[in-house]
Amino acid sequence: xxxxxxxxxxxxxxxxxxxxxxxxxxxxxxxxxxxxxxxxxxxxxxxxxxxxxxxxxxxxxxxxxxxxxxxxx
Amino acid sequence: xxxxxxxxxxxxxxxxxxxxxxxxxxxxxxxxxxxxxxxxxxxxxxxxxxxxxxxxxxxxxxxxxxxxxxxxxxxxxxxxxxxxxxxxxxxxxxxxxxxxxxxxxxxxxxxxxxxxxxxxxxxxxxxxxxxxxxxxxxxxxxxxxxxxxxxxxxxxxxxxxxxxxxxxxxxxxxxxxxxxxxxxxxxxxxxxxxxxxxxxxxxxxxxxxxxxxxxxxxxxxxxxxxxxxxxxxxxxxxxxxxxxxxxxxxxxxxxxxxxxxxxxxxxxxxxxxxxxxxxxxxxxxxxxxxxxxxxxxxxxxxxxxxxxxxxxxxxxxxxxxxxxxxxxxxxxxxxxxxxxxxxxxxxxxxxxxxxxxxxxxxxxxxxxxxxxx
Numbered sequence: 001x002x003x004x005x006x007x008x009x010x011x012x013x014x015x016x017x018x019x020x021x022x023x024x025x026x027x028x029x030x031x032x033x034x035x036x037x038x039x040x041x042x043x044x045x046x047x048x049x050x051x052x053x054x055x056x057x058x059x060x061x062x063x064x065x066x067x068x069x070x071x072x073x
Numbered sequence: 074x075x076x077x078x079x080x081x082x083x084x085x086x087x088x089x090x091x092x093x094x095x096x097x098x099x100x101x102x103x104x105x106x107x108x109x110x111x112x113x114x115x116x117x118x119x120x121x122x123x124x125x126x127x128x129x130x131x132x133x134x135x136x137x138x139x140x141x142x143x144x145x146x147x148x149x150x151x152x153x154x155x156x157x158x159x160x161x162x163x164x165x166x167x168x169x170x171x172x173x174x175x176x177x178x179x180x181x182x183x184x185x186x187x188x189x190x191x192x193x194x195x196x197x198x199x200x201x202x203x204x205x206x207x208x209x210x211x212x213x214x215x216x217x218x219x220x221x222x223x224x225x226x227x228x229x230x231x232x233x234x235x236x237x238x239x240x241x242x243x244x245x246x247x248x249x250x251x252x253x254x255x256x257x258x259x260x261x262x263x264x265x266x267x268x269x270x271x272x273x274x275x276x277x278x279x280x281x282x283x284x285x286x287x288x289x290x291x292x293x294x295x296x297x298x299x300x301x302x303x304x305x306x307x308x309x310x311x312x313x314x315x316x317x318x319x320x321x322x323x324x325x326x327x328x329x330x331x332x333x334x335x336x337x338x339x340x341x342x343x344x345x346x347x348x349x350x351x352x353x354x355x356x357x358x359x360x361x362x363x364x365x366x367x368x369x370x371x372x373x374x375x376x377x378x379x380x381x382x383x384x385x386x387x388x389x390x391x392x393x394x395x396x397x398x399x400x401x402x403x404x405x406x407x408x409x410x411x412x413x414x415x416x417x418x419x420x421x422x423x424x425x426x427x428x429x430x431x432x433x434x435x436x437x438x439x440x441x442x443x444x445x446x
Contacts, residue, residue, distance in 0.1 A: 009097060010341075011110030011360055013352055039380040040348045046341055055081040062094075065076050071097040071111035 001032065004070050014044045080125065085137040085431040087127045091119035093144075098316075100323040100360065108358040112319050120147035124430075138434035157184045157414045162440040165419050168428055170412035172232030178414040188234050189423035190245045191411040192340035194350065195289065196238065197280070197333040197404030201364025205276065208332055209364065212270040214401035217333070218256035219263035220300025221293065227407055230289050234412055238405035240398040241338075241350045242390070245425070248344040248383070249390030253398050256405065260300035267301050277304030281331035284312055290335045293406070323360040333404060336361065343425050347377055347390040355402055370396060416440075 001020040008014040019035040034041070049061070058064065062072030076094050080087040097111035122144040126137040145164065148156070154174055156164040158181035170178060170186070178186045197217070201209045208214065223237035236243065239253040278297060282290035287309050294305040308331065310318045321327050322334070338361070340349050353359045356374050357366035373396060377389040397403070415421045418439035422432035435441060 005107055006099070006109050006111070009095065009111040009113075010349070010353070012108050013110075013349075013356070013358055037379040037381050039386050040345070040378055043342050043345060043348045052079070052081045052083065055075075055079060059076055059081075062076065065094075071099060072095065 007070060008044075008047045009071050010047065014047055016041065016044055078123075082127065083130075085127055085130050085132075085135065086124035086142060088122070089125040090123035091121050091144075093118045093122050093146075100320050102323060102325060102358065102360065110323055110360040112316060112323070114316060118146045121145060136431035136433075138432065139430060142430055154178075154414060157181075157416060159183065161416065165416040165435075166421065167414040168411075170414050172230075172234050172412065174414075175232055175234065175412065181414070183416055184414045185417050187413040187415050187421050187423055189411040189413070190236075190243065190425060191409065192243060192246065192343050192346070192350075192425045193337065193409050193411065194238055194241055194243065194339075195235075195286070195335070195337050195406045195409055196241070196354075197293065197406065198336045198354070198361060198363055199401075199403055200329050200332050200334070201402075202329070203332055206273060206278075206332060207270045210270040211400050212266045213272065214404070215256070216263040216266040216270065216272075216301060217297065217404045218401050219259045219266070221256070221296050221404065221406065222258045222300075223255050223407060224258070226289065226292055226296075230292050231407060231409055234410040235407040236410075238407050240394040240405055241354065241403070242346040242394045243408040246340075246343045246346050248387040249346045249394060250387075251391040251394040251398065253395060256401075258300075263300050264302055267303070272301075272303065275304075277306050279306050279308065279330065279332045280335065281308045281310060281333070282335040283310050283315060286335045286337065289406070293335065293404075322363070325362075329363060334363075335406075337409075339426070341426055344383075345377075345386055345390050347374065347393040351390075351393050351397060355397060367400070367402070370400075370402075 001022050002016045006012045006015060017035050021033045023031045025031055061069040063069055066072060075088055076092050078088050078090050078092060080089045082088060094117045095113060096115040098114050099109050100112050102108040124142040126140050153164050153167040157167045158177055161183050175186055178184050199208055199214055227233060227235045227237055237255040239255040240251055242249050242251055280290055280294050290307050294307045297305045338350060340346050352374060354361050355370050356362060357371055373393045377386060377393060380386040380389055418436050420434050
């Protein structure tokens with residue numbers, strides 16, 4: 001689910017477990033499978049942006065300009 | 074945040090003109106396991122950034138209630154204040170009003186002041202790692218807290234637009250309320266505790282601040298001098314040295330040249346403050362921890378981080394706040410309010426966390442609707 005090492009500017013404390021997996025159920029639903037309890041996940045996902053497919057393909061939080069997206073909001 | 078206009082975004086608004094980007098560099102506390110944070114180096118924005126209502130937003134009850142929002146990045150804060158107070162049709166909202174400018178807003182024909190109880194805290198980060206003064210002793214840190222006249226700081230430093238701090242968690246947070254009272258202003262007891270802890274005779278306390286909080290630092294220094302009977306040296310970190318100072322603070326490799334750093338911090342949510350406030354300030358992986366990790370704190374934060382019951386998590390967050398208060402891990406000062414100058418025909422709905430406009434709307438008297446549009 002989290003592809004970058006530390007995507008959020010506040011830092012790695014907002015990271016989600018590397019083995020977290022997402023299952024897309026339908027156009028509006030997904031299921032997230034956490035390998036261990038994470039009581040802070042709602043707060044962490046508060047900082048997770050959900051842009052359109054077009055955004056990811058054309059800009060992607062710094063990919064076009066910097067070649068990477070880490071820490072670039 | 075976003076390098077080019079879309080439109081894209083699935084929230085109440087979508088970016089349609091201009092861009093607003095953050096440039097950062099990484100500050101690493103530990104390579105394995107990775108513990109790091111990002112430090113801002115540049116904010117690149119177009120003169121105007123335009124958001125347009127996303128009429129497909131799923132939560133129509135919430136918003137958007139505005140057709141367009143235009144951010145004017147080419148207008149200085151003082152010019153913005155002039156425009157919102159003295160005109161209509163130019164600027165509807167100015168954020169981050171200084172308490173010193175409140176009178177200007179209150180006397181305005183066009184603007185109203187909105188004071189929002191914000192998830193913000195101003196505190197002194199205590200360097201528990203210094204070797205020539207007993208800052209690792211809770212009695213010293215309690216003495217620092219008891220030397221502060223918070224009521225005066227609220228009154229004279231913030232024009233009344235702040236609350237005396239009683240720990241890290243503001244009393245209006247949604248969760249994690251500890252029910253604490255601020256440390257009493259008790260200079261006599263403060264001096265007794267400082268002497269008991271063995272503060273070295275003639276050792277001045279080194280207080281550092283960034284430029285924007287210098288007036289408060291001077292107020293705090295006065296309290297500490299008067300209350301504790303010791304010298305206090307105030308150092309202002311110049312803006313051009315702030316990035317280097319932040320690296321030094323976060324990376325924890327070089328000794329820090331201060332005993333207390335005046336520091337403003339925030340939360341991005343308000344239901345479990347320990348996650349982003351206490352965790353960032355005191356945990357072993359916290360970028361702003363100064364001094365060795367605190368075993369009991371780590372134990373509590375560990376329980377909190379894996380607790381999935383919201384009620385129990387709130388209790389643990391409160392317990393964490395009580396612990397850092399009892400140990401006086403910081404000098405807790407005030408919870409500043411977020412102040413906005415807003416056109417009187419704008420029904421502004423402020424948030425405790427960030428600047429949001431989803432529920433904000435304008436009435437029929439607003440300049441944009443007077444012609445019936």
